Amino acid sequence: MSLEYKGRTLETDKDGFLQDMSEWSPEIAEHMAALDDLALGEDHWEVINYIREYYEDYRIAPAVRILIKVMGRRLGRDKGGSRYLYRLFPHGPAKQACRYAGLPKPTGCV
Numbered sequence: 527m528s529l530e531y532k533g534r535t536l537e538t539d540k541d542g543f544l545q546d547m548s549e550w551s552p553e554i555a556e557h558m559a560a561l562d563d564l565a566l567g568e569d570h571w572e573v574i575n576y577i578r579e580y581y582e583d584y585r586i587a588p589a590v591r592i593l594i595k596v597m598g599r600r601l602g603r604d605k606g607g608s609r610y611l612y613r614l615f616p617h618g619p620a621k622q623a624c625r626y627a628g629l630p631k632p633t634g635c636v
Contacts, residue, residue, distance in 0.1 A: 550628025587632035
């Protein structure tokens with residue numbers, strides 16, 4: 527599988543996750559989101575940036591349960607609830623946000 531972006535072919539897995547994380551850029555994230563009919567705003571980037579930080583620290587993407595818990599602590603209850611995160615990432619906050627963040631598919635995602 528692959529993703530075309532500005533004349534480049536980026537290899538992906540069957541779920542659209544980049545095979546080579548070093549090819550990621552914010553512009554590629556925006557492109558992936560646009561393909562999903564989603565425009566990334568500041569709230570999306572708070573989550574995406576947190577997930578990238580988490581991955582740098584632990585070398586694994588956070589499970590949705592951890593994501594909800596930490597985002598609640600970091601951004602407050604109104605932004606840490608599962609409803610809020612699912613509004614931002616309707617195909618699953620951990621899975622969809624990790625894909626946009628250029629990270630591997632989170633453990634436990636089907």
